[in-house]
Amino acid sequence: MFAVIKTGGKQYRVAANDVIKIDKLDGNAGDIVEFGQVLAFGEGDSATFGVPFVEGAMVTAEVLKQGRAATVIAFKKRRRQNSRRKRGQRQHETTVRIAEILTGGAKPSKQAKAAPQAATAVPLFTAPAGEPDDLVVIKGIGPVAAGQLKEQGITTFAQVAAFTDEDIARIDAAMPFSADQIKDWREQAKELAK
Incomplete structure (x- = not known):
């Protein structure tokens, strides 16, 4: 059917x-x-x-x-x-x-699971100690994107410059940024982290 x-x-x-x-x-x-x-x-x-x-x-x-x-x-x-x-x-x-x-108003055999109680999202990275950098300096990162990166523990140029391809794939899967964007940010951050 x-x-x-x-x-x-x-x-x-x-x-x-x-x-x-x-x-x-x-x-x-x-x-x-x-x-x-x-x-x-x-x-x-x-x-x-x-x-x-x-x-x-x-x-x-x-x-x-x-x-x-x-x-x-x-x-x-x-x-x-x-x-x-x-x-x-x-x-x-x-x-x-x-x-x-x-059909005919029948009830499903499996019920939808109840929504989890106040599930806290685990950030992708651990924010380093110290003063955070202004990520808006990197071309392509605006105030909203900088806030989203901060929520995931990304706060410094050195962190962005040290991204591996695996890190980029994790960010691409979890956030609304493409891998090409993140690679471009990595190259800019290498210059800014000097």
């Missing part, structure tokens, strides 16, 4: 045990999420269609992981103007495995 669900402004045709990538949902790996906007379900001639949604139908899924999609490049060029612009975008996404397709 299949179902058509709507989430994140998009429609997906799913069946039990399908693994799909959808727009980012709140939740950690192992959590159960419910999709109440079911447009259709069934098989062949016995398919049921909603107007717009089917009453009493629901699809449950298990969150497998949170991540980011591949970079999409937007390149614009105007002929004879010597003008070009290249931008990249990585969309946040959630990978889920469809667990059950429920």
Whole structure:
């Protein structure tokens, strides 16, 4: 049996045990999420269609992981103007495995886990003792980005200059900065740390 669900402004045709990538949902790996906007379900001639949604139908899924999609490049060029612009975008996404397709108001066999009580995030790095540097001096780091880096324990030029490729991969996965941006910051920080 299949179902058509709507989430994140998009429609997906799913069946039990399908693994799909959808727009980012709140939740950690192992959590159960419910999709109440079911447009259709069934098989062949016995398919049921909603107007717009089917009453009493629901699809449950298990969150497998949170991540980011591949970079999409937007390149614009105007002929004879010597003008070009290249931008990249990585969309946040959630990978889920469809667990059950429920109809007629049936209840799911697995319930969503309760939200953890005041979970504190562990910073990626340990901030060194002493006076922090003004990271806004590095081109590409603004006040907001500097605050985000400070929350992760990154406060000095020496720290940024000493980033390894593994550190850059960790920051890229946990924060909204690309690896290329961080490598550029590392080169600038090497000059500033002297």
